[in-house]
Amino acid sequence: MxxxxxxxxxxxxxxxxxxxxxxxxxxxxxxxxxxxxxxxxxxxxxxxxxxxxxxxxxxxxxxxxxxxxxxxxxxxxxxxxxxxxxxxxxxxxxxxxxxxxxxxxxxxxxxxxxxxxxxxxxxxxxxxxxxxxxxxxxxxxxxxxxxxxxxxxxxxxxxxxxxxxxxxxxxxxxxxxxxxxxxxxxxxxxxxxxxxxxxxxWGVHHTAYHIDVFASVPHWYAAYTAFDFLLLGKIILASVAFGLASYLFAYLVHGLKSFFAAIVPEPWLTPVLGGLIIIGLTALLGKPDYLGLGIDAEHAGAITIPSAFNAGGADTWSWLWKTIYTTVTLSSGFKGGEVTPLFYIGATLGNTLSVLMDAPVGLFAALGFIAVFAGATNTPLACTFMGIELFGSQYAVFFAVACFTAYFFSGHSGIYGSQRIGIAKTQGRYADAATLAEADKRRRGYMRQKLAKYRLK
Structure with missing residues (x-):
C-alpha cells in the first residue's frame, strides 16, 4: 500500500x-x-x-x-x-x-x-x-x-x-x-x-563587475581564527548606512510624488517641473554623471557604477546626488525602474565609506550595490544571492550580513507601496499595517502630529 x-x-x-x-x-x-x-x-x-x-x-x-x-x-x-x-x-x-x-x-x-x-x-x-x-x-x-x-x-x-x-x-x-x-x-x-x-x-550581454583581491590585515586574534572580525564590524556599520540610504530613497520617491501633486495645478505640468529641475541640477554641478542608468561613461573620468569599484571612482556625495536625480525623475512622472539607480547609490556610498573606514573599496562598493537594493525592496535573501551571482561566493557571509542589516535599518519603507507586511520587522506602530503604503501613511501622519506639537511649543 x-x-x-x-x-x-x-x-x-x-x-x-x-x-x-x-x-x-x-x-x-x-x-x-x-x-x-x-x-x-x-x-x-x-x-x-x-x-x-x-x-x-x-x-x-x-x-x-x-x-x-x-x-x-x-x-x-x-x-x-x-x-x-x-x-x-x-x-x-x-x-x-x-x-x-x-x-x-x-x-x-x-x-x-x-x-x-x-x-x-x-x-x-x-x-x-x-x-x-x-x-x-x-x-x-x-x-x-x-x-x-x-x-x-x-x-x-x-x-x-x-x-x-x-x-x-x-x-x-x-x-x-x-x-x-x-x-x-x-x-x-x-x-x-x-x-x-x-x-x-539574442546576443545581449550584461555588465561584468569585479572585486579586486585584498589582503586582510593580521590582528591579535589571528592566532585563533582566520576570520577578520574588525572588517566584519566595519561592514555592519556601513550596512546601517546602506539601510538608511534605502529609507531616504523610498521616503523621497513617495514624498516628492505627493509634493508635486500638491503644488502643480495640472498633472501634465509635473514632468515639466521635474525635467527643469534635472536640467538645473546638471547645469549647477557642471557634469552629466547622474543622468540615465549610470553604467556607461559619457566622458573620461565619469562617475559610474563600474568606476565606484576603484579608489577615487566616486565623489563623497555622488550617492546623494543620484538619490535626488532619480527620485525627482520618477516622482514627476517619468518611467523606468529604481533598481539600477539603487545599485549606483549603493556602490558610490560604499566607495565613500571605504575611504572613511579604511576598508577594501571593491568589497564595500559591492556590499552597497546589493544592500541598498535589499533595504529598498525588502528582499535580503534575493540580494544575498545577487551578490554571489555577480561577485562570487567567497564573500557570501559579508553579503548576507550587509543585506540583512540594511533590510532591518530601512524600516517599514520600500519602493513598492503595495508590498504586503506579512511579518513586521519590529513590534512598533507599523506592526499591524497591511501594506507599506499604509505604513508610510501612518508614518507621515505621526510626523505631522509631532511637527504640530513642536509648533505649539
Missing amino acids: NDNIFTSDFFSIVKNLLRWTLLIIPIAIAIGSMVALFLWLLSWATHFRFAHTYLLYLLPLAGVAIHFIYKLAGKPSEKGNNLIIDEIHQPDCGVPKRMAPVVLLTTVITHLFGGSAGREGTAVQIGGSIAQAFGKWFKLNPADTRTILIAGIAAGFGAVFGTPVTGAIFAMEVLTIGRIQYNALLPCLMASIIGDVTVAT
Missing part, C-alpha cells in the same frame, strides 16, 4: 512538473525576447544621448509626451509594479496587455532625454503583462494565473540583470515582507533561467 502511495505521489509530481514546464517555456522565451529588445533599445538611447547632449534640454517635453501616452493608451498600467503585486494578492481586472509596449516605449524615452531611472521596473512590468496574456490564452484558473504572474516577475528580473537565481528568489520574496511564496518555486526558477538564456541567445 505504501508503495502505491509513493508511486501515485511520484507520478503526480512528474505530471505537475511537466505541465508547468510546458506552460513556462513559451512565456519565458517571449519575456526574454522582449527584455532583450528593451536592453538593446536602452543601450542605443543612452549612446545616442551621449552623442547629442542637447537632448537633455528637451526632457520636459519628453515628460509631457509620456504623460499623454499613459493618459491616452496606458491609463490602467500607470500603477506599474504595484499593479502586478496587487493582482497577485487580490485579482481584479488583470494586468493589461498594453502595459509591456507602453512601459518599454516610455522608459526608452526617459533615458533618451536624460532622465535618471532604471530598468528593473520595466522588465518586471513586461514580465507581468506577457504572463497575464498567456494566462488568458491558456484559460488558467485564478490560482495558476497568480503563479504565472509571479513567474513573469522572475523571468523579467532574471533576464534584465543576468541573475537567474536572484530573479526566482526576488519574485517569491518581494510580494510579502517576511514570507516567501514557495508554491511558485519551480515555475519561478524555470522562468528566470529561460528568460536569462533567451537574452543571451
